[in-house]
Amino acid sequence: MIDSFDPAELLRPDLRELVPYEAPVHPGAVKLDANENPYDLPATVREEIASLLRDDPFNRYPDPLAIELRQELAAYTGLPAECIMAGNGADELIQNLMLAFGGGGRVVIATPTFSMYRIHAVIAGAMPVSAPRRTDFSLDPEVVIAAAGHPATRLVFLCSPNNPTGNVTPPAEAAAILANTRALVVVDEAYLEFGGESCLPLLEGYPNLVMLRTMSKAFGLAGLRVGYLLGSPAVVRQLLRIKQPFNLNRFSQLAARAALAHRAEFEALIRRIRENRQALYDGLNAVPGVTAFPSEANFILFRTPLPAGDVYHGLLAGGVLIRNMHGPGLQNCLRVTVGREDENRLFLEKLKLILGG
Numbered sequence: 001m002i003d004s005f006d007p008a009e010l011l012r013p014d015l016r017e018l019v020p021y022e023a024p025v026h027p028g029a030v031k032l033d034a035n036e037n038p039y040d041l042p043a044t045v046r047e048e049i050a051s052l053l054r055d056d057p058f059n060r061y062p063d064p065l066a067i068e069l070r071q072e073l074a075a076y077t078g079l080p081a082e083c084i085m086a087g088n089g090a091d092e093l094i095q096n097l098m099l100a101f102g103g104g105g106r107v108v109i110a111t112p113t114f115s116m117y118r119i120h121a122v123i124a125g126a127m128p129v130s131a132p133r134r135t136d137f138s139l140d141p142e143v144v145i146a147a148a149g150h151p152a153t154r155l156v157f158l159c160s161p162n163n164p165t166g167n168v169t170p171p172a173e174a175a176a177i178l179a180n181t182r183a184l185v186v187v188d189e190a191y192l193e194f195g196g197e198s199c200l201p202l203l204e205g206y207p208n209l210v211m212l213r214t215m216s217k218a219f220g221l222a223g224l225r226v227g228y229l230l231g232s233p234a235v236v237r238q239l240l241r242i243k244q245p246f247n248l249n250r251f252s253q254l255a256a257r258a259a260l261a262h263r264a265e266f267e268a269l270i271r272r273i274r275e276n277r278q279a280l281y282d283g284l285n286a287v288p289g290v291t292a293f294p295s296e297a298n299f300i301l302f303r304t305p306l307p308a309g310d311v312y313h314g315l316l317a318g319g320v321l322i323r324n325m326h327g328p329g330l331q332n333c334l335r336v337t338v339g340r341e342d343e344n345r346l347f348l349e350k351l352k353l354i355l356g357g
């Protein structure tokens with residue numbers, strides 16, 4: 001018997017600031033908070049998954065290299081399979097990048113952006129360094145290059161289209177950064193299918209580039225956790241040293257293969273989301289006092305004249321869940337995912353009630 005035991009005393013001191021990730025659960029609310037695809041999988045994809053499932057040997061470990069999935073991804077991206085690494089969501093690949101390259105060094109992050117870069121940097125024992133975007137959220141390559149100039153910089157994180165601001169970094173600006181740093185530059189293209197130009201053509205000239213992609217957004221597989229990384233074979237080989245051997249389970253590999261084999265059927269859904277985005281953007285800007293920021297992704301950032309917390313809770317009381325992004329550089333900003341037509345209408349209706357439009 002021991003009297004007391006406080007594991008917090010054993011925790012690495014640099015992890016004490018981290019708080020467990022929480023996703024709010026509000027059953028019944030219209031869910032526009034996580035940039036998920038609002039449409040169900042095409043029926044043919046569901047059928048294909050079901051038929052692949054029927055004789056998949058679940059008693060066997062999954063393919064650690066996800067060879068068949070990477071072949072499908074090669075066909076989709078036009079890159080050879082050796083340039084592709086599959087992960088348990090792009091989140092796992094962010095963590096792998098930080099663990100392999102970031103730990104003990106500096107990681108430059110163009111902010112405001114996706115919060116997981118900072119969190120995984122801290123977990124890996126790297127120092128996150130912010131390179132602030134301009135007030136219109138565009139990237140300032142000079143600021144990024146200057147921040148990356150510190151000799152301890154190992155990684156630079158850009159997100160395009162950027163979550164939560166929705167704007168794109170033109171490949172020419174990414175190229176300017178790539179040409180002026182010895183760090184590995186990560187361009188997170190999780191939302192690429194919804195708009196913007198990929199940095200992929202830069203890979204030939206810049207082996208210090210990697211791109212992150214995911215099946216969670218355009219392909220509607222958020223529940224299955226499938227992401228992938230595109231980079232030079234040399235970068236992929238370094239990352240394989242630290243990859244969990246069986247990181248991507250059999251079911252997810254099989255479902256992602258089925259979705260990619262039927263990728264043409266997602267095109268109509270993606271087109272519809274882009275049309276709904278335009279309608280939602282126009283609707284938001286028509287609400288008195290609201291400024292919506294242009295977006296190439298499946299979400300829209302907007303600023304309200306009321307405190308963001310009041311708007312968030314008002315919407316939730318009206319049955320609509322979105323994301324409060326209020327914070328540095330994002331004063332009174334909220335992010336709404338582009339949902340189905342009926343969901344977007346309900347959201348705009350409730351927002352107008354709150355803001356007295």
Ligand SMILES: *Cc1c(COP(=O)(O)O)cnc(C)c1O
Nearest residue numbers: 089090091114163190214216227
């Ligand atoms: C959603 C998102 C991801 C995470 O994708 P998963 O594959 O679901 O882990 C990565 N980057 C950005 C910017 C995202 O918004």
